Amino acid sequence: MAQSIPLVSRSPHLNFPSLSPALKRCLYGNPRRVPTSSSCPSGAVFSIRASTSDSDSSAHHVIVSDNGTGYARATLTVSDAASTASIEVDAVTEVELKENGFRSTRRTKLVCTIGPATCGSEQLEALAVGGMNVARINMCHGTHEWHKRVIDRVRKLNEEKGYAVAIMMDTEGSEIHMGDLGGAPSAKAEDGEVWTFSVRAFNSTLPERTIHVNYDGFAEDVKVGDELLVDGGMVRFEVIEKIGPDVKCLCTDPGLLLPRANLTFWRNGSLVRERNAMLPTISSKDWLDIDFGIAEKVDFIAISFVKSAEVINHLKSYIAARSPDGGISLIAKIESIDSLKNLEEIVQASDGAMVARGDLGAQIPLEQVPSAQQKIVRVCRQLNKPVIVASQLLESMIEYPTPTRAEVADVSEAVRQRADALMLSGESAMGQYPEKALTVLRSVSLRIEKWWREEKRHEAMILPPVGYSFADNIKEEICVSAAKMANNLGVDALFVYTKSGHMASLLSRCRPDCPIFAFTTTPSVRRRLNLQWGLIPFRLSFSDDMESNLNKTFSLLKARGMIKSGDLVIAVSDMLQSIQVMNVP
Ligand SMILES: Nc1ncnc2c1ncn2[C@@H]1O[C@H](COP(=O)(O)OP(=O)(O)O)[C@@H](O)[C@H]1O
Ligand SMILES: C=C(OP(=O)(O)O)C(=O)O
């Protein structure tokens, strides 16, 4: 494929105005221009190291000619062969690596929910600069058009600015929730007020103190005396009367009602699950949203209110039939009593899990949420699946520029547990201080991680074997040993060459002291590895010959100032059952 690109011959630099920004970025690192015309006479052919971030083809040759016009022309040849000469890494990580060295890179990954406060290109870029690894879109809110605009903006950012921000689509699920409040951003419920919760469809404006409920069986299922919890207890009501489709409720704990807030009802101190438990995990709207996610090639789909492994398996085969390249990972949200009961089988079937503390805290007593979190994080690590700790990490920052001490302690605890990722919800979607909230997550993560390394607080790593096939057991053993060696020798980095990403996960699971450079061939695997603890994913074409892979990687990384001679590295790969220890030449 050859492209003709005009350039300005009389400028001291060759200027490529119509070159795509992604290619421009890659020309010799980051210049807008190719070096001087004197070193680039008419007819000259020279190589540029460049590649487009989302394809395997790379620009290789620029041929300059002047055609006697006085204005030279350059022809850019895009060739697949050239991709073997390039390496792609997240622009923020590259700066971090150069400025602070390996050891101080952040290991805990960060997920930001995108909403009205952060959906613009500039705001998304600010989040990417601030360390967002995954952008989450919540299908409870907004239209497909709205979500598509966000996805396109993130993709553009990745392509033009060299990020690898992954996209996670989160389904609505069949939860019971309130309606839209007739367009109002919120409504205040005061102590002693009587509100009507109704399953009636309201076409025009809602009557005063009336809330629409999305679940048709609601008025039948509740009983007088039941307690109705909005958002897991942010506001509480007591059911005092049932009149056909309307349920009259007395406000007992005042608070702010937000559009589409989740509803649960409790009887004699336990959650009423009756028909609620019969709701399908994936609603008809969810299926439409999932089709949207597949069409948009999102990297992750998070499934709300998962009850069993069966639904995950079902969805996996649905996605596999429609997206055969396997580019979508499924994240099971653990946010119900059933999901806790079937935790192991759900996590085993999924590609990762989320501790969705918002709804979980509405389904089990709040004081049980921390132990549930610890258990979920532990199970995920045992089964080698990434885990995200979500909801209310920095809730007060929706309104205030600094977090509470308790919030900082909560974030620290999730980091200490070695969760793969922390998530912002309302803080980044509709809060006043999205970037500040992200900065808090980043700095608290870095601080806690540094503290372990300084104190050398290696907690005993009891990792029961999880491999099912012989081959898998070998990989697991190699990674456990490589990580242990890395800690004992104090190496600068672990290198892993992996096509599917599996070997990189196995290393991440060991939570070693040093960062893990994960080299993978496809942009999609690279983006998905961005969710996992301690992995710095690079896109690189490599062969089965480890010797040449290593030499190539060393020279590419050295050229970009990301490693230096003498650095101690341990390398493992999908292709070879060995652990190599060496100093960068
Ligand atoms: N796409 C969106 N459009 C409008 N508002 C959104 C969007 N995504 C999130 N929000 C707002 O951010 C809040 C927090 O997000 P999240 O925790 O993901 O949702 P929920 O509160 O429904 O569980 C939501 O309650 C909603 O007010
Ligand atoms: C992350 C959660 O899910 P959602 O925000 O979709 O309710 C949660 O319940 O904590």
Ligand SMILES: [K+]
């Ligand atoms: K959701």
Ligand SMILES: [Mg+2]
């Ligand atoms: Mg939820």
